Amino acid sequence: MHFYRKILQHRLPITIAAALAGIGIMMYYASCDTACSYLRGNLLGIDLKYVGVGYMGAIIALAFFRQADLLRMLVAAGIGVEGFLVEFQVRENVFCPFCLAFGALVILMYLINYERRHMTNAWHRKGLYVFGDAKIPFTEGLRLPLLAMMIAGYVFVVLTFSGSATPAYAAETTAAPSYGKGSWELMIFTDYFCPPCQAAEKDLEPELERLLARGDVKITFVDFPGHKSSSLFAKYFLFAAAANKGYANSLKARSVLFALAGEKKIDQESVLAAALKSKNIALETVDPKPVFQQWLAMIKRFEIDQTPTCILRFSSAYSRKFIGSDQISRELIPELQKRFPGLKK
Known part of the structure; x- marks a missing residue:
């Protein structure tokens, strides 16, 4: 006392x-x-x-x-x-x-x-x-x-x-999501909250499924941090990528994430997670920081200053940059269909 x-x-x-x-x-x-x-x-x-x-x-x-x-x-x-x-x-x-x-x-x-x-x-x-x-x-x-x-x-x-x-992280190291194998690589730099990016991803989606079904073209996704909520959406794309090593879950997650970003109704993590799970998208918690660092390094290396931007490259022998949704739709997609024919969906 x-x-x-x-x-x-x-x-x-x-x-x-x-x-x-x-x-x-x-x-x-x-x-x-x-x-x-x-x-x-x-x-x-x-x-x-x-x-x-x-x-x-x-x-x-x-x-x-x-x-x-x-x-x-x-x-x-x-x-x-x-x-x-x-x-x-x-x-x-x-x-x-x-x-x-x-x-x-x-x-x-x-x-x-x-x-x-x-x-x-x-x-x-x-x-x-x-x-x-x-x-x-x-x-x-x-x-x-x-x-x-x-x-x-x-x-x-x-x-x-x-x-x-920020949930507890899984123990394994996270790598930047890429799918498919081969000497050719298609790199896609987009921001979930960029309207032209939303249009470009929608146009690219059937082509990406076709190319990944072929299996001889490497597809690499790089999420550009152009909006205050971009990192949150990018993190959940990585969670979807970690949950399944195949490309189907990741492509479905990207489609849903871009649609949700276009609606501009979600800015809370719990709501975003629930929306993805309601679409039967598998999620596994991983540390996004290593991938974010890789993405920033790739953005600097390839001098990406606007989105959407796609780069089609063949080792060091060929590299072409496609900037804007119009150029992606009018030039990149026809080139992909010409260089990699067949297995169209």
């Missing part, structure tokens, strides 16, 4: 120390390599990590100026926010140690600053105030149950949160 009283006597400095630790966790998370980016998201368009830093900064300011009641309200709202984020991680079956450590600090600050001065014998009011209370500013002793702030924090994040979780 003596130790607890000591904590209560110094709870504002302890709160400041905990908030500084929270800022340290978020700053480390922000500078960490993408391999440890377990949870990504934003509130009202602001990255979750920087929201966390701002939140802890506000806690420090309130503690420094000894605004204990406002501090309790803000910490209680943080409990509601953290409740949603933990629920999100449980739902996605992905747990971010940085986020959980940050949440533990919020709980610690709540416990250190807990007060319950509103006493009543009514059972329903006891339940309302069991999580503590705080004096409402500019009122004559009116106290707010902190449960209301917890609910407000939860509702706020439900309405404003947009994010995704």
Whole structure:
């Protein structure tokens, strides 16, 4: 009991120390390599990590100026926010140690600053105030149950949160998806959210199926990061490619991904995964980072600065670049049919 009283006597400095630790966790998370980016998201368009830093900064300011009641309200709202984020991680079956450590600090600050001065014998009011209370500013002793702030924090994040979780990666190394064998290679550089790319992929689809059925032409897909959601869609193409070594699952996934991107209705990972699974597309979680790095190297090597772009090449002896959906439709597809006849579908 003596130790607890000591904590209560110094709870504002302890709160400041905990908030500084929270800022340290978020700053480390922000500078960490993408391999440890377990949870990504934003509130009202602001990255979750920087929201966390701002939140802890506000806690420090309130503690420094000894605004204990406002501090309790803000910490209680943080409990509601953290409740949603933990629920999100449980739902996605992905747990971010940085986020959980940050949440533990919020709980610690709540416990250190807990007060319950509103006493009543009514059972329903006891339940309302069991999580503590705080004096409402500019009122004559009116106290707010902190449960209301917890609910407000939860509702706020439900309405404003947009994010995704990066699942645990499979152990095997991921390679850039390519199908077929042979000295000839067709490289396809497209972005899911580029309308001409959507048209080009649709035109190319029957030709790709025909060429892959032949088996003597190598087809390599390179997803271009031209839109804020391109990397999310590219990641799920890689998941589809990893789930099945044949080309059928990958081609089907690309067709669905381009269609979904054209509708511009999906920007959350869980919704995208559900949409793909509803089309019976197999998915296997892999680390997308190595392939993203390979793709960036290929984009630089072949000087790709616009999409859609296709390159038809034969070792170092022949290479031709086709840029734009019109050139792909009018020139590339006829050349493919001329060079590699037969097995048309």
